[in-house]
Amino acid sequence: MRLLLRQRSILPGFGLTLGFTVLYMSLVALIPLGGLFLRTAELSTERFWSIITDARVLAAFRLSFGASAIAACINLVFGLILAWVLVRYRFPGRRLVDALIDLPFALPTAVAGIALTAVYAGNGWIGRYLVPLDIQIAYAPPGIVVALTFIGLPFVVRTLQPVLEDLDPEVEEASASLGAPRAQTLWRVILPELWPVLLTGFALAFARALGEYGSIVFISGNMPMRTEIVPLLMVMKLEQFDYAGATAIAVTMLVASFVLLLVINLLQWWSGQRHCVRRS
Numbered sequence: 001m002r003l004l005l006r007q008r009s010i011l012p013g014f015g016l017t018l019g020f021t022v023l024y025m026s027l028v029a030l031i032p033l034g035g036l037f038l039r040t041a042e043l044s045t046e047r048f049w050s051i052i053t054d055a056r057v058l059a060a061f062r063l064s065f066g067a068s069a070i071a072a073c074i075n076l077v078f079g080l081i082l083a084w085v086l087v088r089y090r091f092p093g094r095r096l097v098d099a100l101i102d103l104p105f106a107l108p109t110a111v112a113g114i115a116l117t118a119v120y121a122g123n124g125w126i127g128r129y130l131v132p133l134d135i136q137i138a139y140a141p142p143g144i145v146v147a148l149t150f151i152g153l154p155f156v157v158r159t160l161q162p163v164l165e166d167l168d169p170e171v172e173e174a175s176a177s178l179g180a181p182r183a184q185t186l187w188r189v190i191l192p193e194l195w196p197v198l199l200t201g202f203a204l205a206f207a208r209a210l211g212e213y214g215s216i217v218f219i220s221g222n223m224p225m226r227t228e229i230v231p232l233l234m235v236m237k238l239e240q241f242d243y244a245g246a247t248a249i250a251v252t253m254l255v256a257s258f259v260l261l262l263v264i265n266l267l268q269w270w271s272g273q274r275h276c277v278r279r280s
Contacts, residue, residue, distance in 0.1 A: 033254070036247055036250055036251060036254070037251060039243070039244075039247045040247045040248055040250075040251045042244075043244055043248060047244070047248075048248050051244070051245050051248040051249065052248055052249065052252045055225070056224055056225060056228070056233070057230075057233065057249060059224075059225045059226075059228070060228050060229055060230045060232075060233045061230060061252075061253075061256075063141065063144065063227070063228070063229055063230075064210060064229045064230040064231075064253075065210070065256070067141060067144045067145050067148055067209070067229075068148055068206050068209035068210045069206060070145050070148075071145050071148035071149040071152055071205065071209050072148075072152060072202050072205040072206040072209060073202075074145070074149050075149055075152045075153050075155070075156045075201070075202075075205045076156060076198060076201060076202050076205070078153070079153055079156030079157045079160060079201060079205075080156070080160060080194070080198070082101070082153075082157055083156070083157045083160040083161050083164055084160075084164060086098055086157075086161065087161060087164040087165050088164070088169070101153065101154050101157050101158070102154055102158075103154075104150055104151045104152075104153065104154055105154055108214065109151065109212065109213070109214030109215040110214040110215070110218065112147065112150060112151065112214070112215040113147060113214055113215035113216065113217065113218030113219050114218050116138075116143070116146060116147055116150065116215065116218070116219050117138050117143075117218045117219045120137035120138040120143060120146065120219065121138040121139075122136075122138070124138070137219075138219050138221070139219070139220065139221030139223075139227065140220075140221070140227065141220075141226070141227060143219040143220055143221075143227075144216055144219065144220050144227065144229065146219070147212070147215040147216050147219050147220075148209040148212055148216070150215070151208060151209070151212055151215060152204075152205035152206075152208050152209050153205075155201060155204040155205045155208055156201035156202070156204070156205050157201075159197055159200050159201040159204060160194070160197055160198070160201055163193070163194060163197045164194075167190070167193055167194075171189055175188075175189045199264055199267055202264065203261055203264040203265065206260070206261075206264075207257065207261060210230075210253070210257055211231065212229075212231070213229075213231040213232065213235070216229055216231075216232070217232055220232075230249060230253055233249060234246045234249050234250055237249070
């Protein structure tokens with residue numbers, strides 16, 4: 001019996017490694033988040049509700065969640081196209097393009113914000129041609145979407161690439177040989193295989209966009225009720241020593257993000273289960 005239990009051990013010294021894991025997660029995530037909830041619990045219900053229903057706070061929530069969702073959807077479409085091209089085609093400069101996808105991972109977000117502002121401002125390389133058309137990117141909500149799209153694209157591409165590499169091209173060839181048009185092959189053959197990982201990529205890009213701060217503060221203009229995001233509003237409240245307001249907004253943001261990610265994960269699980277049943 002002792003030998004059987006030893007063979008079933010997942011890792012050498014499992015109890016010790018589990019203890020280190022729990023300690024690490026507690027120090028990094030559980031204790032800080034628990035302290036955040038405890039600090040918020042000191043507020044009365046009326047005070048908490050008045051903070052999170054303030055017009056300025058609601059405008060920041062709408063902008064943060066709306067811009068993050070739009071940017072994640074854009075990355076979902078173009079990330080799929082980019083990942084498909086990198087996996088299925090060979091062309092000069094392919095390795096360079098593949099390496100540039102990881103640039104937002106290594107680039108400081110402040111540098112990204114300054115670069116995007118220089119490009120899309122009224123006197124920028126692209127902005128100077130958009131202003132005469134009455135299209136404003138920098139210092140407007142579209143600029144926030146551009147910044148969030150920039151920092152979220154790698155999450156979608158890197159999530160899709162391994163799955164596309166494992167997707168057998170012969171399945172598409174068989175569909176084409178049976179007379180299916182390209183649109184039907186895409187919708188009936190390829191996308192069912194990719195739905196779970198597409199939802200994962202969307203969730204990662206969306207979650208990353210919700211917490212973005214550095215690149216947005218430069219390109220948004222930080223105008224209350226118009227281009228002010230939730231992370232910036234929390235920083236401003238901390239600078240004003242309004243710790244109660246900052247923690248109330250942070251807890252609301254945390255709970256809303258958790259609920260949205262939980263829904264996305266449930267949809268991903270449901271899609272995966274449905275796909276497994278269909279294949280069996």
